[in-house]
Amino acid sequence: MELFLEGILNLIGFIVGLIIGGFSYVGYKNTGSPVLFRLTIAFFAIGIGFGIIWSAYITNEIFFEEEKINRGIQALGLGIQTIGYFFIAFSHTIKSFFPKSRYFRSVGILPLFFLSVMNIEHIIRAFSFILLVYGAIETIVSYIEGKQKGTLAVGVGLALLAFGEFIAWYSLIFPETVLYSISIIIKISGLLSLFIPISKLPLKKIKFDDDLDQE
Amino acid sequence: MVTYRTKIEIIGDILVSAQEKTMEQDGASIMHLIRNVNISHTRLSKILSNLVSQGLLEQVNSDRAYKYRISVVGKDFLGEYKKFNKFTSDFGLTI
Numbered sequence: 296m297e298l299f300l301e302g303i304l305n306l307i308g309f310i311v312g313l314i315i316g317g318f319s320y321v322g323y324k325n326t327g328s329p330v331l332f333r334l335t336i337a338f339f340a341i342g343i344g345f346g347i348i349w350s351a352y353i354t355n356e357i358f359f360e361e362e363k364i365n366r367g368i369q370a371l372g373l374g375i376q377t378i379g380y381f382f383i384a385f386s387h388t389i390k391s392f393f394p395k396s397r398y399f400r401s402v403g404i405l406p407l408f409f410l411s412v413m414n415i416e417h418i419i420r421a422f423s424f425i426l427l428v429y430g431a432i433e434t435i436v437s438y439i440e441g442k443q444k445g446t447l448a449v450g451v452g453l454a455l456l457a458f459g460e461f462i463a464w465y466s467l468i469f470p471e472t473v474l475y476s477i478s479i480i481i482k483i484s485g486l487l488s489l490f491i492p493i494s495k496l497p498l499k500k501i502k503f504d505d506d507l508d509q510e
Numbered sequence: 511m512v513t514y515r516t517k518i519e520i521i522g523d524i525l526v527s528a529q530e531k532t533m534e535q536d537g538a539s540i541m542h543l544i545r546n547v548n549i550s551h552t553r554l555s556k557i558l559s560n561l562v563s564q565g566l567l568e569q570v571n572s573d574r575a576y577k578y579r580i581s582v583v584g585k586d587f588l589g590e591y592k593k594f595n596k597f598t599s600d601f602g603l604t605i
Contacts, residue, residue, distance in 0.1 A: 322594035325587070328518050328605045330598050386603050437602030445600030492600035496593060 300479040305349030311486045312342020337382035344376030370416045377419050380426035387433035427457035445492035455485030523547045525588045529580045537577035
């Protein structure tokens with residue numbers, strides 16, 4: 296059951312990421328907006344991250360008939376997704392996300408040398424959670440200011456992804472329970488909620504000869 | 511809190527203003543754009559020459575001064591700008 300849901304989650308993440316990333320790229324090409332460029336990187340990264348994990352599951356099942364995938368590949372996919380979440384949060388102008396002091400930087404990097412791939416995966420998930428919470432809060436604040444339904448859908452989507460990540464984290468304390476399956480269902484709902492605004496926009500591409508960014 | 515417009519937002523405002531005047535009259539004068547878009551003459555002149563060279567605006571000779579009309583490409587761009595402005599605002603961002 297978990298494997299089936301995991302497959303659906305990663306496939307939906309892959310498709311939603313690529314569609315929103317592609318739409319943002321068309322917007323960037325047509326308007327030259329740096330915000331759309333950051334959204335392009337964000338959603339392509341999210342889509343590719345989900346895609347890597349999905350293809351690893353599929354390859355394992357077809358060729359090796361194993362249910363579990365390599366932890367390194369899982370960490371790679373999650374890491375690429377986190378880059379995507381970072382760019383969403385970065386677009387909301389994170390000014391001091393990383394510590395500026397050299398001491399804190401070195402101390403921050405040091406534990407990575409003593410960690411196993413399993414621990415790195417949990418750290419990546421924790422980063423994803425923080426970035427998603429930040430993105431969700433900023434988007435919901437924008438909704439309160441603008442009262443646009445699309446903004447609410449994106450805010451709820453990011454919040455559901457964050458909540459799903461939190462439940463998945465919590466399921467480590469209570470393994471072999473339905474918590475992990477619930478977390479996957481919540482994440483799927485989050486991805487579908489992210490897709491709501493784009494599904495209402497007309498998908499048409501127009502081309503301009505020159506770059507508008509030459510003032 | 512003071513919020514600054516991005517360059518693309520200023521271009522959007524200029525095109526919207528020019529489109530309104532293109533429908534009503536021959537086009538928008540520089541004075542009209544300065545008032546409507548709330549931008550300095552120096553900055554507006556630079557952006558206008560850029561938009562005319564890109565083919566988004568057409569410069570027409572009126573009685574005493576130049577006027578600016580939105581072109582077909584400009585209308586297409588404005589449509590795209592509005593669409594993606596909505597898209598970015600759905601993410602709580604400014605285009």
